[in-house]
Amino acid sequence: MSTTHLGMPAVRDDSHDTGLPTYSPAGQGNLRGATSFPKAAHEKLLDTQLRRNLGKATGIIRGKRAGVVAELDDWEELRLAGSAIKADVMARLPELLEQLEENVTARGGHVHWARDAAEANRIVADLVRATGADEVVKVKSMATQETGLNEALAEQGIAAWETDLAELIVQLGHDAPSHILVPAIHRNRSEIREIFLREMPNVDPALADDPRELAMAARAHLRRKFLTAKVAVSGANFAVADTGTLSVVESEGNGRMCLTLPDTLITLMGVEKLVPTWSDLEVFLQLLPRSSTGERMNPYTSTWTGVTPGDGPQEFHLVLLDNGRSAVLADEDGRAALHCIRCSACLNVCPVYERVGGHAYGSVYPGPIGAVLSPMLTGISGPDDPNASLPYASSLCGACFDACPVRIDIPNLLVQQRAASVESHPRPTAQDLALRAAAVAMSSPGRFAAAEKGLALGRLVAGRKGRISSLPWPLSHWTDSRDVPAPPAETARQWWARTGGNDDEQEGRA
């Protein structure tokens, strides 16, 4: 296997470097759930409140996105530009990462490299402990959700306070995020009120479920944290290689509080978040807000470059996370999955996501992009790996590709990951044997016509009703809710052989 595409050029400790791209190790972080997708979906589909909450929320975001995208006559060109910039980044990621490291360091920041989730969490915990702090405030970050940082910090006696309103709801509810952008999308405002009343210290017991009152309660709670915390932890939406600048885009301003008030700022960022130059942000700052929140521009865009004396955090650490990204990068076609800018547009348009919600995917990355990215980052260990079921969590309807602001061909990646799933089987499964037999039958007209003789059995089962309402497993998964028509008395090829394509029935009738 070629190793020329490794994303992490600067791993100094090569004592366990095998030279091969490595997946995110099993048992670390939150990239893999405990059960297969169909099992998890079974539970979620029974939750009628969840269906209602998701249907309403995704419908609103879809409408807003469609409106602001339609405003731009160069949307397709922007998508192409976004895709081209990311393809360039992936083609020279090692070089750009070293450039980023050099520029961040030159501006007074410190750069750390984390091979996997455990290493990232250890680096962050050590940095927090070195400041003497026992709590941190957090900017909403998918990378820290991916590594399970909050739990790792808690084990070290460090409290992590989520400050993004939706993340706060998830944290206070002892829950897990179910959406990349709107982590509490599965909750409605009555449920949020109940969580606040139960979990938020000093909350007004007369709190109503009015959105403004809920936001004010969260605001009062968070202000106390902003004013006392000495350390903040963030993720990053973008890192500009040629200036060493980091950027976070957000809606609430709580991120801005975290990025400016504490003495120490620690940013954990996946290595794929790079753009080469400052002017590349122009493309992504148009694509991202329109695709994610359906806004022309998000309310707060923060950028920072190293350390500025007397202004903002005086100590800045950037932790660059691999955690399986090198393995994705090594797949020249599959690496497009790393182009993802975490906008969630594919989640909001996905008919599967809308009905089961994010938790069914197990990974912190749900929806269509999560269904490919999660197994790509972890690898698929075999048919019983929950991530082996994720690429099948799609009807391949293609709505995700149309919505993706960087034109990731998610349907094709889903098919490729299905192949990876099939090829992970150490021994043939029942499905493997059935599909292999079908391939043999279907690759010859004689064998296919012979197989079609079995349709007579279907006619027998259908009987006088003309329909089949019950079939044995696994086809029972179809007939549980849908009939099958009785097979015809004559196949199309038999009809052609008999009539040469002359429509004898119609002529006979006329």
Place this chain on the structure above:
Amino acid sequence: MATCLGDAMFPQAVKGTVKLLRRLGHEVVFPEGQTCCGQMHVNTGYLREAVPLVRHHVDVFEPVAHGEWDAVVAPSGSCTGCVRHQHAMVARRAGDEALAERAEAVAGRTYELSELLVDVLGVTDVGAYYPHRVTYHPTCHSLRMLRVADKPLQLLRAVRGLELVELPDAEVCCGFGGTFAVKNGETSTAMLADKMRNVLGTRAEVCTAGDSSCLMHIGGGLGRLRTGVRTVHLAEILASTEASQTPAAAGSAGGVRDEPAEAQR
């Protein structure tokens, strides 16, 4: 290209395609060696196993690349999509560049029915007559893989007697998705429930589409619930004329069709 599903389960869509094209003055050939494009294997992840199916398809339909026929047509957006967007990929992944190039040559002349009629033959009024209230479901692969856009609607609007009613949320998947409907049967059913709600809301008596597979799914649900709405392939509607409009030709209620004329034989 009859497609395996059209051949085995929905010959009426194949017959409709043949009848329609002959009525428009074209010669139709049915290569008897044809079997299946391999879509089920490809989309279930059996890319290696799909190679012989792709090779067989290319062997059978290659005369179109040599000019022996003008075009290959299929009454299916997803089978056409598989030929056009996946065959060469499957061959290349298996390291067979020669097969990939042959597959591309065949794919370049392979059309879904509405594409062939509107783009290649330049007709929208095919002289059909179908006096029913009809709603049209744009299947995902015809819409987003082939980009047929409103071509099927152009054809339906020109059908005499047909009352076309718009389907709300038409572009949302019905939940079929090939083996998805079995591997994730419950999620598929949840999607189908919303599609059926929209179909029933139109008060149409017929739901049509360009893919027998999606119609089998929608019709299977409508039939199970005895909704009284039937599913009919676009090709059958376009093939229909005054002469063929007999009660028997209109099909049975509920998307599951009895075929009395054949059953009597």
